[in-house]
Amino acid sequence: MTGLKVKDVSKVYKKKTALYPCSFEATEGICLVLCGGNGAGKSTLLQIIAGIHSPTSGTISINGKGISLNRENYLTEIGFMPDDFHAQEMMTIEEFLSFYGSFRKVRKDRVNEVIDLIGLVDKKHELVKSLSKGMRQRLLFGQSILAKPNVLLLDEPTNGLDPYWVNRFVEILNQIKKEGTIIVFSTHMMDVAAEIGDVILFMKQGEVIETIKNENKIEETTMKLMKLHRQ
Structure with a gap:
């Protein structure tokens, strides 16, 4: 399969589950957004995909390359922006x-x-x-x-950006999407998620509780995300 494939990926630290089994696929030119509050598991999932941490279970592949089989080839597919x-x-x-x-x-x-x-x-x-x-x-x-990179991973990329640069960031990502890059990023900003995400995974306490397929209904999707965040 071409693209990014995450299957049943989880992470347990000692006896604490940081990420429950999670699965999704993203093909060329798709932007997938991880949404949710602090401790939702967003950074953990991104760091596992980026090869920084190993999953407790599950598999990840990019264009058929699995990190466990050929780490070096796998990592050449990725661009990663940490949250710190x-x-x-x-x-x-x-x-x-x-x-x-x-x-x-x-x-x-x-x-x-x-x-x-x-x-x-x-x-x-x-x-x-x-x-x-x-x-x-x-x-x-x-x-x-x-x-x-073929897959761009961004952890809370809009933190610290002023409104102009948030808008500019969205413009740049839209252009990168058009070039065929798969984008996965995490954010607290519901309006940014709704504006650029083709698929939004809303996460809470290490679990994906809802998957939203965005259809350019920005206000409607933003309100839905805000409601999920308040629950």
């Missing part, structure tokens, strides 16, 4: 992206293209440590899309 910034703060923006780009043989012109896309051209020679929260988020996002 742990990076070399004494690098400039340009050095930071060039460093991560070198692992994927990304050309210099692509690095410059991404710097422009995330709106940091005038800051590219400044140190990472001098950046605001929103700029750091944009930099992490830029790192995740450098190599034009």
